[in-house]
Amino acid sequence: MIRAAFSIRGDEAEFTVKGHSGAGEQGEDVICAAVSSAAYLTVNTVTEILGVDADAEDSDGYMHFSSRGSSAAADIVRGFRLHMEQLAAQYPDYVTIKTEV
Numbered sequence: 001m002i003r004a005a006f007s008i009r010g011d012e013a014e015f016t017v018k019g020h021s022g023a024g025e026q027g028e029d030v031i032c033a034a035v036s037s038a039a040y041l042t043v044n045t046v047t048e049i050l051g052v053d054a055d056a057e058d059s060d061g062y063m064h065f066s067s068r069g070s071s072a073a074a075d076i077v078r079g080f081r082l083h084m085e086q087l088a089a090q091y092p093d094y095v096t097i098k099t100e101v
Contacts, residue, residue: 007100013077014066021094
């Protein structure tokens, strides 16, 4: 199961994604690939395109990201959250979302 948690308040945004969906063999799991690709796109867009100084950590089956002081970065994280919500609705046995307000 992939578990994603989001906290977005004003221009502060944070997310943690952990786990594996288990929907397929390693390297062939399209749900894991979708989540991983979207998470890296989010982090790279905020840090490399927007140039926002942010904290990011990743390892096998785990990614944590946080940024402060950029409403544009928070909006990009909101977009990632929307993507994850849609994946969770489509694949409820493989993806769960928690949002803190």
